Ligand SMILES: *[C@@H]1O[C@H](CO)[C@@H](O)[C@H](O)[C@H]1NC(C)=O
């Protein structure tokens with residue numbers, strides 16, 4: 116393993132050099148500000164790929180989850196720890212700095228110290244913001260210009276002060292550092308100290324994670340360069356003193372952390388003042404070590420250049436043709452890929468909870484969002500990182516007891532549905548990630564999810580396992596005395612647990628564990644137990660949707676409960692559908708949309724829905740009536756599920772329906788929270804034209820949004836290529852007429868991961884009309900059950916990975932006619 120890592124390092128450096136001489140720079144198409152307003156909640160600041168240090172200006176917007184926003188809210192500080200794209204509470208934002216050119220009358224007490232009063236000095240115009248990978252800059256209306264860049268654990272800020280000011284007072288800049296965080300979650304007894312000689316500020320405080328349990332302690336170390344120190348001190352609330360240099364501060368009894376921190380004042384502002392600050396979960400000393408080691412010379416240009424190069428290396432394996440394509444498409448694409456490498460964060464060496472030689476990654480925020488396309492994208496673009504992440508997940512299982520569904524700031528986060536780390540592991544295993552991963556422990560971890568109910572299934576594993584095993588579904592109003600979590604989401608949990616079990620079965624199959632393979636394949640069919648064949652769906656005005664057969668909640672006594680299939684859709688304005696204890700039986704999505712969440716057995720689902728034509732009408736309905744919300748992850752796969760009904764052309768059309776209409780390369784361009792980088796990965800995969808069905812070695816083929824896409828596998832160095840013949844930049848010719856794979860005719864509408872590892876070439880000939888390509892049974896992606904009711908081609912039935920044990924449902928297998936009519940064949 117160690118040796119292969121060295122080889123990679125050598126080749127990536129080489130790739131960087133070659134690129135430097137070339138003409139194509141992927142970073143020219145990255146705009147970190149996409150998603151910085153309208154609820155995208157992205158972190159748009161300076162970071163390395165997966166870096167722990169994330170420097171940006173923080174605003175006081177309600178949408179400040181990622182720190183900075185462009186919605187008119189003023190800046191209140193400049194901090195160095197962030198998450199990206201999350202909902203819920205703002206995350207991190209610890210130990211904000213703020214700068215003044217002088218305090219009126221030279222009196223430090225005339226400067227504004229608390230975050231709330233600083234806001235008056237933090238106004239800015241959006242045109243005064245600049246962001247590119249690795250650096251972020253902003254000029255405040257006060258004339259202060261702040262730039263920032265980072266190494267892995269340390270941030271370097273450069274504050275330049277205005278030379279002519281109306282007050283005419285001599286510039287004696289004051290820079291303060293605050294002990295609060297974005298969410299005001301600081302607990303009791305935070306400490307800070309400032310060295311009167313050097314101005315070094317060190318400190319520690321305990322905070323709460325933004326979507327999880329318990330708490331964490333973070334330490335910091337800050338040094339200055341650029342001007343001589345005049346004096347320094349600490350502040351409490353709005354009062355400061357140059358006589359006091361140490362502070363231990365209460366949270367205070369009113370439930371709001373009392374403002375407190377330290378400051379340093381400088382003799383002049385003729386040169387910019389550089390502020391180097393690092394954090395550590397271990398100790399303030401460790402934070403100082405990081406800072407001294409990573410940024411020894413305060414060389415802003417060198418640090419910023421290294422950060423830029425790190426990003427260029429990460430993005431250079433993906434190279435699309437710029438020929439005839441609108442630049443906004445390129446920016447959408449590369450910025451999406453960029454955002455997949457902000458979170459998770461690499462805290463290796465920074466985990467105080469257990470000692471281990473394994474990597475430690477944090478900000479799996481949350482796996483429910485990341486498993487669908489973000490982590491699968493990284494498996495293509497950065498498999499070494501995913502290998503480290505999987506090792507970290509397995510190590511978390513070893514030391515905490517279960518795989519996480521959500522983890523941030525060293526704490527357990529709240530589980531949203533299934534034990535979806537099972538899908539992450541199955542996906543990595545199916546795609547051949549091996550180096551250093553202990554797959555025996557990995558398999559034990561997913562089996563534990565399926566077998567052992569944790570006392571706190573709020574935050575790991577699964578709830579309701581007794582019912583799951585005895586009844587084959589999660590009942591609404593379950594009786595569960597063994598473990599505790601929010602007793603809602605019985606339908607979405609049943610569907611997700613079923614798919615989790617399929618993923619375990621798939622790993623078991625690959626590991627030669629036949630008994631487990633059969634057992635979990637069996638329980639992966641539990642989704643059928645909540646399918647109510649006679650359930651109708653009417654609009655709230657009474658008009659029928661025209662569809663019958665939906666998932667429904669079911670009680671312990673096996674009788675049906677009821678949830679309107681349209682509730683929790685994006686058109687439902689009243690239901691409570693998240694993790695509230697008054698939540699519904701589907702999580703953040705409707706029964707309509709969850710109705711497609713059987714990723715392993717589309718054949719049986721299509722059958723239940725009345726055959727491929729009826730399935731297609733249902734998919735059209737979910738998209739065209741506004742039921743689905745592309746700004747949340749359960750919608751992602753539904754865009755491409757037409758493939759399973761033999762209509763890959765409709766997946767292509769649907770991808771263009773959403774992009775760019777719902778995703779544009781502008782600060783307000785995202786349809787919802789980026790969720791770490793989930794939205795970014797959706798855009799990237801859709802535009803690349805190969806969408807994953809995560810947990811399976813399957814990519815669904817649609818034409819790329821570019822004339823060609825080259826992806827060089829970072830480990831094998833082979834280049835996979837997709838080339839579109841008759842490429843049409845107006846996107847009218849988006850239907851595959853024929854295809855070749857490595858020169859041979861290829862009619863399957865999907866391919867597997869060897870495409871990337873072996874560097875194959877897929878050539879798609881496009882046309883303006885739907886064709887017969889990829890429509891026959893033998894062309895369809897794998898499914899557990901048997902496809903029925905399709906036009907038959909010449910070949911045999913598709914090879915399903917597993918034996919077909921699903922009972923054939925009478926009455927559904929005669930849909931030949933409808934599909935044939937549709938296809939005109
Ligand atoms: C804060 O310090 C006081 C005095 O040492 C101690 O009694 C109290 O338990 C501490 N609080 C916390 C949360 O550590």
Ligand SMILES: *[C@@H]1O[C@H](CO)[C@@H](O)[C@H](O)[C@H]1NC(C)=O
Pocket residue numbers: 434435436437823824825834836
């Ligand atoms: C992709 O690779 C092929 C073969 O090396 C090359 O001809 C083509 O120019 C590349 N395309 C891009 C966009 O770099």
Ligand SMILES: *[C@@H]1O[C@H](CO)[C@@H](O)[C@H](O)[C@H]1NC(C)=O
Pocket residue numbers: 441442443775
């Ligand atoms: C490129 O796309 C943008 C955004 O959709 C659009 O405003 C612009 O007109 C397009 N430019 C061209 C040359 O088509």
Ligand SMILES: *[C@@H]1O[C@H](CO)[C@@H](O)[C@H](O)[C@H]1NC(C)=O
Pocket residue numbers: 165461463464474499500501503
């Ligand atoms: C994570 O950080 C560790 C320690 O700094 C480093 O060895 C490792 O390469 C990093 N992994 C990734 C994927 O960046």
Ligand SMILES: *[C@@H]1O[C@H](CO)[C@@H](O)[C@H](O)[C@H]1NC(C)=O
Pocket residue numbers: 654655656657658
């Ligand atoms: C009822 O609502 C649906 C969905 O908004 C709409 O399509 C339909 O026309 C409405 N029917 C009546 C009678 O208003």
Ligand SMILES: *[C@@H]1O[C@H](CO)[C@@H](O)[C@H](O)[C@H]1NC(C)=O
Pocket residue numbers: 670671672673674
């Ligand atoms: C089954 O349980 C539900 C919920 O407790 C109850 O309303 C219903 O009457 C029960 N049905 C039967 C047949 O026992």
Ligand SMILES: *[C@@H]1O[C@H](CO)[C@@H](O)[C@H](O)[C@H]1NC(C)=O
Pocket residue numbers: 655679681682683686687688689690691
């Ligand atoms: C379902 O959604 C509709 C539309 O928002 C709402 O009127 C109705 O009250 C909801 N039903 C429940 C049970 O929340």
Ligand SMILES: *[C@@H]1O[C@H](CO)[C@@H](O)[C@H](O)[C@H]1NC(C)=O
Pocket residue numbers: 882883884
């Ligand atoms: C596409 O289909 C339309 C309508 O069926 C037909 O008029 C047209 O000629 C077709 N175009 C091509 C290129 O086959």
